[in-house]
Amino acid sequence: xxxxxxxxxxxxxxxxxLELLVAHGDKAKVLAGGQSLMPAMxxxxxxxxxxxxxxxxAELRGxxxxxxxxxxxxxxxxxxxxxxxxIAAHAPLLTGxxxxxxxxxxxxxxxxxxxxxHADPASELPACMVALNATIVVRGxxxxxxxxxxxxxxxxxxxxxxxxxxxxxxxxxxxPKNSVCFFHEFARRHGDYAIxxxxxxxxxxxxxxxxxxxxxxAVGDRPILAKAGAKLINIDVTPAILAEALATLGKELDPQxxxxxxxxxxxxxxxxxxxxxxxxLLDRPDLTAGGPV
Ligand SMILES: Cc1cc2nc3c(=O)[nH]c(=O)nc-3n(C[C@H](O)[C@H](O)[C@H](O)COP(=O)(O)OP(=O)(O)OC[C@H]3O[C@@H](n4cnc5c(N)ncnc54)[C@H](O)[C@@H]3O)c2cc1C
Numbered sequence: 431x432x433x434x435x436x437x438x439x440x441x442x443x444x445x446x447x448l449e450l451l452v453a454h455g456d457k458a459k460v461l462a463g464g465q466s467l468m469p470a471m472x473x474x475x476x477x478x479x480x481x482x483x484x485x486x487x488a489e490l491r492g493x494x495x496x497x498x499x500x501x502x503x504x505x506x507x508x509x510x511x512x513x514x515x516x517i518a519a520h521a522p523l524l525t526g527x528x529x530x531x532x533x534x535x536x537x538x539x540x541x542x543x544x545x546x547x548h549a550d551p552a553s554e555l556p557a558c559m560v561a562l563n564a565t566i567v568v569r570g571x572x573x574x575x576x577x578x579x580x581x582x583x584x585x586x587x588x589x590x591x592x593x594x595x596x597x598x599x600x601x602x603x604x605x606p607k608n609s610v611c612f613f614h615e616f617a618r619r620h621g622d623y624a625i626x627x628x629x630x631x632x633x634x635x636x637x638x639x640x641x642x643x644x645x646x647x648a649v650g651d652r653p654i655l656a657k658a659g660a661k662l663i664n665i666d667v668t669p670a671i672l673a674e675a676l677a678t679l680g681k682e683l684d685p686q687x688x689x690x691x692x693x694x695x696x697x698x699x700x701x702x703x704x705x706x707x708x709x710x711l712l713d714r715p716d717l718t719a720g721g722p723v
Pocket of ligand 1: 459460461462463464465466467468469484504530531532533536539540541542543544545547548550552553554555591595596597598621622623624
């Protein structure tokens with residue numbers, strides 16, 4: 431199938447894109463890498479009278495580190511994240527996660543901003559941003575808003591962005607030197623959307639987590655920063671403590687059922703992921719006794 435007819439405008443700057451968005455309101459759509467938008471248009475799940483192509487706006491590109499914060503432009507492609515030495519050094523969770531996003535052809539065009547604005551609950555990068563405590567920077571004609579990643583995702587394909595705003599950048603606190611991370615997803619094939627996944631960043635001192643942020647994806651209507659993970663901080667994680675955290679996780683998740691998995695299966699897989707995360711990051715194979723791994 432082909433998309434219904436639309437007009438096309440290439441924005442020359444962020445200011446120009448915002449002018450076009452305000453002038454055309456709900457009739458316009460922002461086009462970045464097109465890897466989610468164009469398939470949806472071709473399937474006629476979405477229609478738009480005007481496509482505003484932001485792909486040539488240089489100020490939306492690039493990765494910079496300053497004052498302990500990584501700033502990543504919205505048009506940074508998945509492949510740029512994968513190859514960036516700055517990302518590998520300061521946000522290794524992203525380097526590990528992005529190879530699971532689709533396939534090389536899609537990673538060559540798809541952008542970070544597009545992935546976050548699209549807000550598929552099964553996407554890897556939104557969950558990483560929640561785990562990394564990132565800030566999403568959005569701009570409208572009246573100025574800039576900075577939104578914690580945890581508050582940015584509001585539902586299935588829904589975010590705190592208004593139709594007249596652009597996502598311009600993401601700011602990620604550089605990972606502390608002693609931090610460790612964990613990324614794993616269950617998918618039918620490598621590159622498919624996850625059936626259940628976990629992105630986590632932690633600080634381990636001695637045998638304890640002194641910080642642990644666990645963001646689950648594909649097990650709810652948005653990335654979920656699990657309270658169960660916080661139960662493992664500053665405590666000797668015995669198999670019994672882990673079992674309690676897994677029980678908490680089971681109660682706090684509300685996964686969807688679809689052709690890939692039942693809600694119960696997704697909840698079960700999420701528990702496996704949390705148990706694996708704990709024993710991998712604490713280097714405690716004995717924790718396998720605490721849960722289904
Ligand atoms: C076969 C296939 C497999 C895929 N597998 C995965 C996968 O495993 N994991 C995964 O996460 N994704 C997957 N995707 C989806 C895709 O990789 C991402 O959603 C995509 O990269 C989004 O980025 P984009 O630049 O292409 O966005 P676009 O498609 O251009 O835009 C997506 C949406 O975001 C909006 N938007 C884009 N940029 C901005 C901005 N700066 N400000 C405001 N709104 C904006 C657009 O208006 C649109 O609504 C897959 C896609 C395909 C076709």
